[in-house]
Amino acid sequence: MSKSSANTGSSTPPVAALTARGRKTRDGLLDAARKVFEDVGFLDTRVEQIAQEAGVSYGTFYRYFESKEDVFEELSTRLFEDVHRREPLDPDLSPAARLVASNRSYYQAYQRNAKLMAIVEQVATFNNEFRALRHEHRRKLIERTSRAIARWQEQGQVRESLDPVMAARAMAAMVDHTLYLWLVQGDEANEENLLDTLDRMCIGALGLDDEGLLS
Template identity: 80%
Template sequence: MAKSSVNTPSVPAPVETLTARGRKTRDALLDAARTVFETVGFPDTRVEQITQEANVAYGTFYRYFESKEHIFRELSTRLFEDVHRREPTDPDLSPAARLVAANRSYYKAYRRNARLMAIVEQVATINDEFRELRHEHRSQLIERTSRAIARWQQEGLVRQSLDPILAARAMSAMVDHTLYLWLIQGEAADEEALLSTLDQMCLGALGLESDSP
């Protein structure tokens, strides 16, 4: 018996043209995709599994997404936007306090997204498109951090000998790899001691005086 074909559009409908019901279905597919990716990994995920998890017909998927790569790319973008978002801080805080607050915001977001982050890091090692996406979002974080470092140098608070971009890259790599080993690889650590150590090392690398005694 021949398998019936699914009549799917070549290009999914733009998000801005969707009805409220359409947006709800699309969001359900994104939630389902995240669950499946985190459960079986990117290589073993199939569109059929996503639609089953979302409890929608197979063909419905293609009204909103071109492929599993397409939906994974959107999930990855949302992930990085969440992880790199900074919670507002008191403008009267010292640079050291603002740096620690930004770090803690990043730690919380990384932990909240650790399972999907593990999949993203895995895919970035085998897929050029997602590797570039990972680099793009990392570059945004580094640019923001380097601007802060340059500003603090102008204010005479940070070592003038540091290259702001290289310093931002080194600090980001240290924090990311430490969190990866702890939250994804399961390396044992006392949470507060580990985060406090990361904070102190970031401050020490820049030469910023901690507000803590």
């Protein structure tokens, strides 16, 4: 992503080169930026607001970040890393159980990041570079899901007629949009019923045996 410093034109130091105090200040700026973005949105956020929220000077911000776009990019990257992170699963779990466990991990991460996710989705509609970042993280999720589907097809547990990539894309779109309407747009829904329904639809779409998981 292109970056331009508003005061010096010089690049900011890499995180690895910072002192413990410097890392603490930088982390404080990230926390402050997230709060300001979530409170007022991307377009209305100003660097002065971030610095004030962090309790540092305007100039201090530019020691660590080159612009509000710079700090938003890092927050967005951290967001997607959190949303797409998966804990190792028991290798003995059935495909349906693995799918449900993976879905629930995604639901929980989306829920705790819903405010920032809403802003990221908004910015991606008018900023090409953030749109590319969003697409890259979505691509990684789809690739992981499609590999699992292809593996289950080889094991005879998913219909061979399904295109793994298209199936992964369709499932991701269904889940993402449902969570967006619920957690961001405020559509009313019973949480457990909604999540159970999404799990059932994903399992059913692949033709997996749910083994009574959702009964």
